[in-house]
Amino acid sequence: DQQVKQNSPSLSVQEGRISILNCDYTNSMFDYFLWYKKYPAEGPTFLISISSIKDKNEDGRFTVFLNKSAKHLSLHIVPSQPGDSAVYFCAAGESNNFNKFYFGSGTKLNVKP
Amino acid sequence: GAVVSQHPSWVICKSGTSVKIECRSLDFQATTMFWYRQFPKQSLMLMATSNEGSKATYEQGVEKDKFLINHASLTLSTLTVTSAHPEDSSFYICSARDGGFRTEAFFGQGTRLTVV
Numbered sequence: 001d002q003q004v005k006q007n008s009p010s011l012s013v014q015e016g017r018i019s020i021l022n023c024d025y026t027n028s029m030f031d032y033f034l035w036y037k038k039y040p041a042e043g044p045t046f047l048i049s050i051s052s053i054k055d056k057n058e059d060g061r062f063t064v065f066l067n068k069s070a071k072h073l074s075l076h077i078v079p080s081q082p083g084d085s086a087v088y089f090c091a092a093g094e095s096n097n098f099n100k101f102y103f104g105s106g107t108k109l110n111v112k113p
Numbered sequence: 114g115a116v117v118s119q120h121p122s123w124v125i126c127k128s129g130t131s132v133k134i135e136c137r138s139l140d141f142q143a144t145t146m147f148w149y150r151q152f153p154k155q156s157l158m159l160m161a162t163s164n165e166g167s168k169a170t171y172e173q174g175v176e177k178d179k180f181l182i183n184h185a186s187l188t189l190s191t192l193t194v195t196s197a198h199p200e201d202s203s204f205y206i207c208s209a210r211d212g213g214f215r216t217e218a219f220f221g222q223g224t225r226l227t228v229v
Contacts, residue, residue, distance in 0.1 A: 002156060009154065034217055043117065043206055043220030044157075089157065099145050099210065101218075103157040 003027045004092050006104035013111050019077040021107050023090035026071065030092040034101065035064060035075050038087045047088075048075070051095065080111045116140055117209050119221025126197055126228055134192045134224045136207030142187035144212030148180070151204045151223075163190055197228040 005024045013019045023033075031052035036044035050057040050064045050073065057064050063076045077084055087108045093101035116139040126132050136146060145164050149157040161177075163169035163184035171177045179201075181193040190209075194201055204225050208218035 004156070036220075041122070041222065043119065043208070043222045045220070046217040049217065099147070099162055100159070102159075103149075105154060105156045 002105075003030075004090060004102045004104040006088075006090060006107050008107050009105070010108040010110070013080045013109065015082055015111055015113050016079045019075075019080045019084065019109055019111065021075040021077075021088050021090075021109065023073045023075075023092075023104050024071060025073075025092045025102075027092070027102075028071070029094050030102075032093050032095045032098070033064070033066065033073050034091045035062075036089045036091065036103075037084075038089065038106070044089055077109075080109075082111050082113050085109055085111045115211075115219045117143075117207065117219045117221040119207055119224055121224060122222060123225040124227070126226070128198055128228055129196055131193055131195045132197055132226060134194075134205055134207075134226075136190045136192070136209070136221050138188045138209045138211075138219070141209075141211045143190070143209035144187065145210045146184055146190040147208045147210075147218060148182060148190075148192050149206045149208070151206065157206065160192075194226065197226070199228045202226055202228045 034049045035047040037047045038044040066073045087106040089106045090104045091101040118137045120135045148160045151157050160175045161169040161171045165187050169182035184190040206223040208220040210218045
C-alpha cells in the first residue's frame with residue numbers, strides 16, 4: 001500500500017516556464033515532507049523540505065506548497081532550466097521519527113531548451 | 114559536505130553467490146543508515162534501518178537472513194545479498210543521517226545489481 005504517490009511519471013516543460021510537480025499522501029500522521037532530485041547514475045540529493053506548520057516554503061527558484069486538508073504537496077520550479085531535468089521524488093514522514101520517510105515513485109522532469 | 118559513497122556502482126553476479134555492497138559517509142558520522150531498493154518505475158522502498166553498533170531493523174517482508182546488514186562503524190554500513198537469485202536484481206541505494214537536527218538524509222549513488 002503506497003502511502004506517497006506521484007501520479008505523473010513524467011513532465012515536459014519549456015525552459016523559462018514553470019514546472020509543477022505533484023505529490024499526494026494518504027497518512028494523516030505525516031507532518032514533514034521533503035523533495036529530492038536525482039540525476040542518472042547518482043543518488044538523490046535533498047532539495048527542499050516543509051513542515052506541516054507551514055503551507056509554503058521557498059528557496060530560490062524552488063517553492064514547495066502544502067495543502068494538508070487535501071493531503072497534497074507540490075514543488076514549483078520557476079523559471080525552469082535545462083539543468084533541472086532530473087527525476088524528482090517526494091518523501092513524507094512524521095517529525096517524531098526522521099528515520100522513516102516514505103517515498104513516491106518519482107516524476108521525471110524534462111526541461112526543453 | 115555530507116557525502117555518502119556507495120560501492121560498487123554496478124555488479125553482475127551468478128545465481129547462488131553472495132554480493133556485498135558498501136556505504137560510506139565520507140565527511141560525517143552516520144549514526145543511522147538506511148538501505149532502499151528500487152524497482153523500475155517504482156518508489157524507493159525502505160528495506161532496513163541500522164544504527165551503529167546494533168542490529169538492523171528490517172521492514173516487513175524483507176528477509177533478514179537474505180539481506181545481511183552490518184553497521185560496524187559510524188562511517189560504514191554494508192549490505193550483503195546472500196545466495197542471490199535473479200529476482201534480487203534491482204537498484205539498491207543507501208542513505209545516512211548524522212543524528213543531528215538535520216532532517217534530510219544523504220544518499221549514495223546506488224548499486225545496480227544484476228543476478229544471472
